[in-house]
Amino acid sequence: xxxxxxxxxxxxxxxxxxxxxxxxxxxxxxxxxxxxxxxxxxxxxxxxxxxxxxxxxxxxxxxxxxxxxxxxxxxxxxxxxxxxxxxxxxxxxxxxxxxxxxxxxxxxxxxxxxxxxxxxxxxxxxxxxxxxxxxxxxxxxxxxxxxxxxxxxxxxxxxxxxxxxxxxxxxxxxxxxxxxxxxxxxxxxxxxxxxxxxxxxxxxxxxxx
Numbered sequence: 080x081x082x083x084x085x086x087x088x089x090x091x092x093x094x095x096x097x098x099x100x101x102x103x104x105x106x107x108x109x110x111x112x113x114x115x116x117x118x119x120x121x122x123x124x125x126x127x128x129x130x131x132x133x134x135x136x137x138x139x140x141x142x143x144x145x146x147x148x149x150x151x152x153x154x155x156x157x158x159x160x161x162x163x164x165x166x167x168x169x170x171x172x173x174x175x176x177x178x179x180x181x182x183x184x185x186x187x188x189x190x191x192x193x194x195x196x197x198x199x200x201x202x203x204x205x206x207x208x209x210x211x212x213x214x215x216x217x218x219x220x221x222x223x224x225x226x227x228x229x230x231x232x233x234x235x236x237x238x239x240x241x242x243x244x245x246x247x248x249x250x251x252x253x254x255x256x257x258x259x260x261x262x263x264x265x266x267x268x269x270x271x272x273x274x275x276x277x278x279x280x281x282x283x284x285x286x287x288x
Contacts (some may be wrong), residue, residue, distance in 0.1 A: 120147060121213075121244055124269040126154035129211060129276045132264060133242045135160055137208035142234065143167040144192035145213035149178055151244075152185065155211075166199075166207070168192045170214075193227065195234055206236040212243040214252060224252045232259065232281045243277040250277055258285040 090205055121129075129151060135141060135158060146152050146167040155165055164183035168191075169175040175189035190198035192214045200236065210231055216224050245251045252260045264276040 094193075096188060119275075120150045122267070122270040123150075123154070124251055125244065125267045126151045126275070127157065128264050128267050129242050129244055130154045130158045130160075132240075132276050132278050133209040133211055134240050135209055137236060139206065139208040139236050139239075140164050140166050142207040142210045143213075144210065144213075145169065146174075146178060147213065148174055149181055150184060151211055151213060152178070164208075168195075168198055195230070204231065206234055207239065208236055209239050210235060210241040212241055217247070221253060225255060228252050228279060229258065231278075235281065240281075243279065243281045244274065245277055246272055246274045248275065252277075252279065258282055259274060 082123055133141075135155070141155065141160060141164050143151060143155070143165060144170050152165065152167060156162065162182060163186075165182075166186045166188065167178060167182075168188045169178060170189070170191060175187055177186070178187045188198060192198065192212075196203050212231070216227065219227065228241065235241065243251060248266075250261045250263070252261065259279050259281050260279045262280075264278075266273050266275055
């Protein structure tokens with residue numbers, strides 16, 4: 080097979096996978112809409128923006144929460160992150176199985192991204208360079224969201240941040256003075272629907288409790 084034919088075959092295979100992913104994503108959303116953060120997988124542009132805003136250059140492993148079928152995972156790899164640095168926690172068993180097949184060198188864990196101590200089973204020992212959050216939290220009260228974020232902060236290494244995919248046009252988690260700040264990307268229009276990446280950064284010396 081020539082290089083041209085090989086590239087064309089690869090492109091056709093990728094299109095078929097993307098089409099299958101869309102159908103699987105939509106089917107899961109229809110069954111469990113409250114457990115899904117979106118009706119469709121995030122776009123390449125949106126995922127690349129999330130990774131660009133994350134502190135992936137810091138030392139340590141990277142924690143991905145709610146990878147779905149791997150849109151942000153692929154963005155991490157495109158950014159040059161070594162697969163062995165990525166830990167991805169996925170709640171849906173079918174998605175987790177698909178991820179393990181697609182990314183055999185990544186640490187894919189089927190479990191609850193809201194309870195890291197239980198899911199990781201390390202008693203809170205490991206901290207991460209950055210956390211990328213794509214788990215839906217809109218059904219939580221604001222105080223519950225803030226408490227969850229501060230638990231995540233205890234898993235961040237110094238200088239790390241947490242980025243969040245969200246279709247809300249205001250901060251999904253309101254900042255707490257002296258504890259963490261919130262910023263965002265510009266609106267990423269090449270996504271369905273258009274959305275922002277939200278960035279949460281702990282205040283140095285602020286309490287994470």
